Amino acid sequence: MRAEPESEAKGGGGTRPRTRVRAKVPLRRSLLVRLLATSVMIAVCSVAATAWLAARTTSSAIQQEQGQLLSSDTQIYDTLVGYAATHRDWTGVAPTLRRLAGRTGRRITLTTQSHRPLATSAASVATLPTRASAVVDPLHTDAALLPGTATDRIDPRAVGPYRLTAAERKSLHIMAEKILSCVGGPTGVGTLVEAPSGRTSIRFPDSVLGGSARDYGCGVDQLATPVRTEIGPLNRLNTLVNDCLEHQNQQALKVGIDFVVRTKTGAQASQTCLDTARRDQLTSYVAPAALLYVTTPAGSAAAPGFRFTSANTARLAGVAGLVLLVTVAVTVVVGTRLVRPLRALADAARRPVEEHQRVPVTTNDEIGYLAAAFNDLSQRRERVEGQRKAMVSDVAHELRTPLSTIRGWLEAVQDGIAISDQALVDSLLEEALLLQHIVDDLQDLAEADAGQLRVHPEPLRVRDLLDHVATAHQARADTATVSLTTRVDGDPELSGDPVRLRQVVGNLVSNALRHTPAGGSVTLRARRVGDQVTIEVADTGTGIPAEDLPRVFDRFWRAEKSRSRRTGGSGLGLAIVRRLTEAHGGTVTVTSTVDAGTVFTVRLPV
Structure with a gap:
């Protein structure tokens, strides 16, 4: 099947109709066929395996018994090696041999290298085989019986x-x-x-x-x-x-x-x-090396046998046919139920992006999770699209105002209406600096979004950081007749980028001075709390309504809906504060009371 992707021709005001992907029938057929083929293959393999296992019952039983004997031999060897690794001799090993014999049903005997009996699990030492089962030596372990042993063959329990x-x-x-x-x-x-x-x-x-x-x-x-x-x-x-x-x-x-x-x-x-x-x-x-003899007590029963008869063969064939029939029927029913929500998902995914299609979640299994994830993705895509449109509009608005001012004055000078004096040049320069400030803020946010915002941490004193910011904003505070003070508890230190952190605190102080009336105060506080340093910028300004607090760190958002330059900046300062704080592994929060003041709190790890 050749799928033709959706296409749209632009230009001339016209568009070609969208071409849908023709995948409904192939999707269903493919899933059903695969599921049916898999189930049939499993059923056939199960029937064949059952027949083979039934025909080989005797040999399987013997192999299982041999495997059990090997497992018990490994258990016996590992236990005795551990005993030798933690004891200087074999004096008290008899109780251990009896416990092992009770668990495994084997007769266990230990002798010296010269075949002198050391201990046995039985009442008396019986005639031993000519060849020992293994040599128990914690300093030279047998890799065949202990596959996980180290290359030096020294048992790790020998400390x-x-x-x-x-x-x-x-x-x-x-x-x-x-x-x-x-x-x-x-x-x-x-x-x-x-x-x-x-x-x-x-x-x-x-x-x-x-x-x-x-x-x-x-x-x-x-x-x-x-x-x-x-x-x-x-x-x-x-x-x-x-x-x-x-x-x-x-x-x-x-x-x-x-x-x-x-x-x-x-x-x-x-x-x-x-x-x-x-x-x-x-x-x-450790105990000296000893010879280990593991034998089977006399009178052990032989492994049971099994013989196929014609009746058994017919019974097995009938059961195999029934299993195959039930497998096919269940596969068809289950496959149909699986395909239905997948088809709904495929139809929703092929819809135009602008529709932000949702699908119903009807099950609580993996397909239901997939449908819920699809709905969540559509919702997030719709939200991101709305944010993108709002941001484009905000950027256009922020850049239009200073550009319009610059263009207006330049046209006035060109037409001879205004005179190009120093005051006009200063005004145009101020608007150009505002444009540069907005572009720089947007670049910082773009780097943060792309994960390319770099910080260069170094040890610094918080007191010096706050004093530097307060000194830089003191003239502006004096002009606004606002009291600007710092208060630091102790002498906390942290590791951070001094330039970026001054930008964080400076943006918060600038924001506080802008919204604090004459006669008010702005206070910078810092202290260490556990493994964090807390920096607070508190003001006695107009405050922020409770319904606006969740949006204060959004880009281009201002509580002043008129977006006046007198009461607000570019609307990017607090967004930059949050991204720079997160780049240092910290957090920033805000609390505010209308007509009482606002407190921004930055928490940074030491």
Whole structure:
């Protein structure tokens, strides 16, 4: 099917009719056919799998039993390796063997390397096979029975002298929680992991810089610093490793508490020396290697068998046909119900953009969510379109006034009606500066909308920031006979762009002076509250009605509906205040009482 997109010819005042996409029937047919084919394929595969499983019942049962035996052998081996890693000998292992035998139904026997019995799960030691099931040695684990073991084959539960005290565990855990919270732990950036030695570390997901995280001044590297218990054993380990490397004429290295070799020169020799040194250091803390014998007690039942007969074959064929019939019927019914709302969505999407079409939400499933999302998208598109039209109108209005003034005076000079004196030049310059101010404000907002508004943070004192703004606006306050004062609690500091923050506070002060009558006051206050610095600009002006407060930060909005230059600026100052504050990670709010005053509050993170 070839779909012809909607087109519209412009020019000459005429338009060609829109061509709709002819996709109704193909959409329905495609969805139904795909759903039906998928269901039939699933049904056929299910029937074939059922027949195959029924024919192979005996072999499956045997394989399952073998899998259970392998699983129980792995469980037994892992438990005994863990016991050997945490005990110096096999003296008390008998109760552990009996518990394992009770859970797995196997007979378990441990002997020394010289085949001397150490312990058994039975009442007496029976005749053992000629070959042991495995060698239980925490310093040389079997990778086939423990697939997740490390490449050095040393069981991680064998910690020896590196086991931390309770106080050290608690201290490291508290430190890790603080670091995780600093780098964003509550949002799911990392998780705390406690090693068998009691050392707590932070594990980051692979999506975060390959499983690691940038420090951001949170002290992530502090978790890798050895504590008091680990310092002595770690120094002895480094001595053993470097003695080994010295005999091989290799460069010395320093091993950290994670036992990882980070040198590229002689990496193989360094890893071999490290593994040997660790085994030498842990030998006295783990049980000696032992031979493990796992056998099945006498009298175990054989796996059941199954034989296909003609009656079973006919019964299986009948059930298969019934399953196939039910699958087709259900697929047709469900597919029809699925297609109906999708067709409504497709029709609404093909309507002209200007109509902002909505679709009814009739279900509470994924299709209902899709319909609700489509309606929300249409509503937002309609709202954005309205905002775009309003903004274009506002921009045109703001630019028309100064341009009309400049043009009028220039035409008057050209016609000889007005004289080009200094006063006229000053007036035209003022209008040109107003135009430049509006264009600069629009550029700042455009950069903020595009995510290109750059800030250059540096340490600064809030007191100096407020004093600088107050000094810059003092002359204007004196002219308006308005009292302009600053009050700072303590000496708060923060990291921010001084130029941008002066612009934020300056816009708020300029706005306050403009709406404060003679004899009033404008006060700049600042204080630190927790991990934030709060800056307030309070005035005793005319105030803002409650119904207008939600719109004060909108672009080109003014409470003065006449849009007079005497009572208002370009209408962009507060919008810029909000975007610059958000660029610093802060917020700005406003409270006001009519005929009493207004307070703008800027909260910035320290």
